[in-house]
């Protein structure tokens with residue numbers, strides 16, 4: 001087991017929480033879209049581990065691809081799994097399992113998976129490199145390490161008014177305050193390499209907003225999440241007031257109505273093969 005000075009998972013603050021707003025974001029993700037880069041590498045019979053799987057909508061899609069191989073989703077918060085467990089039962093998918101656990105200390109033997117995956121997780125832990133090393137530990141030689149992460153340092157939001165700038169600054173500040181790398185996407189190549197995997201695919205790209213309708217959905221989800229869990233943390237830290245948040249939320253809605261507005265979220269994806 002790796003040793004490190006990082007905090008145990010139970011003491012880390014997962015800033016997005018598990019409320020309705022967070023679930024709106026996570027359950028919108030599918031293997032076909034958000035996990036598409038991994039699909040060509042998967043084959044029936046592979047054993048796959050999805051680390052920090054959240055509600056498991058991606059995990060479900062992967063399970064269909066590797067069946068009859070076992071697919072396991074592991075996350076520290078089990079309340080998220082219920083809807084996907086029910087969906088898998090309805091669809092008679094028997095090779096999918098969810099486990100409550102800590103991705104810093106995966107409860108699996110060395111070299112016991114053909115593929116390990118993590119999406120939007122490494123930017124929410126204080127020692128991401130240790131998590132990647134732990135993922136590599138359970139990966140068989142020749143196995144596939146697939147990582148996908150945001151990189152907020154690469155986001156393009158335009159036109160940016162002072163209120164929107166402040167809103168972005170609060171969010172980035174909260175990640176930094178919790179010791180999380182908000183620009184982790186660009187670090188994936190180095191982490192995969194350091195974990196003993198040969199990087200075979202690396203791509204940085206924007207999660208593109210096609211037009212005003214799509215942008216409004218995006219902004220509404222963000223405002224919901226701020227209201228639900230991020231805002232109360234900013235206020236608790238003394239960084240702003242409820243009135244400030246209301247003004248910022250209104251500015252985001254105004255932004256979404258601007259036909260010139262652009263909100264491009266930067267992401268990276270990487271595939272490495274374990275030596």
Ligand SMILES: C[S@@+](CC[C@H](N)C(=O)[O-])C[C@H]1O[C@@H](n2cnc3c(N)ncnc32)[C@H](O)[C@@H]1O
Nearest residue numbers: 009026052053054075076101102103119120121
């Ligand atoms: C942003 S969500 C991403 C969920 C999913 N992978 C996706 O892309 O939609 C991050 C997930 O990582 C989980 N997580 C964070 N730290 C963890 C840890 N140390 N052990 C297990 N899960 C962890 C959180 O509980 C949360 O469900």
